Amino acid sequence: MSEESTLILSPSPGDMARAAGLLRRGEPVAFPTETVYGLGADARSGPAVARVYAAKGRPAFNPLIAHVPDVETARELVIWTPMADKLARAFWPGPLTLVLPLREGHGIASLVTAGLETLAVRVPAHPTAQALLRAFGGPLAAPSANPSGRISPTTAAHVLAGLDGDIAALIDDGACAVGLESTIVGLIDKTLRLLRPGGLAAEPIEAVIGRPLQQHATTDALVAPGQLLSHYAPRAAMRLNAEESRRGELLLGFGNVEGELNLSPGGDLAEAAANLFDHLHRLDQIGRPIAVARIPGHGLGAAINDRLKRAAAPRDT
The missing domain is CATH 3.90.870.10 (DHBP synthase)
Structure with missing residues (x-):
């Protein structure tokens, strides 16, 4: 523009x-x-x-x-x-x-x-x-x-x-x-x-x-928005299902896994969904790799994990 x-x-x-x-x-x-x-x-x-x-x-x-x-x-x-x-x-x-x-x-x-x-x-x-x-x-x-x-x-x-x-x-x-x-x-x-x-x-x-x-199988053709393998990605690399951070990483926690930020200290998936992108934005501004705690796969956890897997997928640089 x-x-x-x-x-x-x-x-x-x-x-x-x-x-x-x-x-x-x-x-x-x-x-x-x-x-x-x-x-x-x-x-x-x-x-x-x-x-x-x-x-x-x-x-x-x-x-x-x-x-x-x-x-x-x-x-x-x-x-x-x-x-x-x-x-x-x-x-x-x-x-x-x-x-x-x-x-x-x-x-x-x-x-x-x-x-x-x-x-x-x-x-x-x-x-x-x-x-x-x-x-x-x-x-x-x-x-x-x-x-x-x-x-x-x-x-x-x-x-x-x-x-x-x-x-x-x-x-x-x-x-x-x-x-x-x-x-x-x-x-x-x-x-x-x-x-x-x-x-x-x-x-x-x-x-x-x-x-x-x-x-919908990941090998099927695109028929709807948000189906690209790499999507919702921060600038730095992401690692999923982390119990703790490694050297140089920022940890996005959930439940009793604490980190620099926590999606929901009480393990509430609705709260985690509402916080997901905001917390990723905040960590991404720091410019270091991000590790994310394990998120349960039921209810809204399925959508949260879908976004996290796409965010962590290999992508062109």
Whole structure:
């Protein structure tokens, strides 16, 4: 964009209208959701979405989530099913994304779907996200508001640390309550597949649908956001399942494994999820390798471990 600093906006109605105006002009605007801060652009405009890819340095084969204010808007974009309706009634608005076949005449830019015939769609619960969607009056394609592959942002400060001057505006409305990206479920054929674990644990979804979710294999093609092997990564190397730190390392603790920071001293996975990206940002600023304590694999622990494994995966330098 330019060398000017990013405009900081509040959640006031006047600033919502200002942000909506920027979006209509094709400018990217960062905004809070209950999961993480998103970087929004008009999902119907290829040039606007291209600015999001450019700001993030995001690979163009990695699809984006379209955020909409309600189920009625989602039904205009995708082929709706009884199972989608069941899940939406149970978990929308909230941290669940559904991947469904595109409806004819959907109007979504092909850059949003990375050329796929499906769309990832979500109704966020955050009141500021809802206010922005309604002020804008259309779907917003919004990945996390951070440089691609880096730690996701859960505060406005995180957004500015990575994207200040590269995006038009940022709506600052405090820290995100969930702290992990949305859970993504694919309803592409007659199967229900967990494409990405996230801020909604798999167990309540399985309770609603009455059967286990099928798992997405890492060897399968990309069909949803957040499936790159190396993702959410700090600048320094990471080591997982640590009992203690080695020489030169910073330790991110959990439960009774103490460190420079602790995701949840009481072993609460919801607290750990909310703290994960913020704590990684804080340790990453120190610039030393990070060791992370073992996290249980049940409930939200599955999503936390998914993010940690991708953050620790080998990557190009």
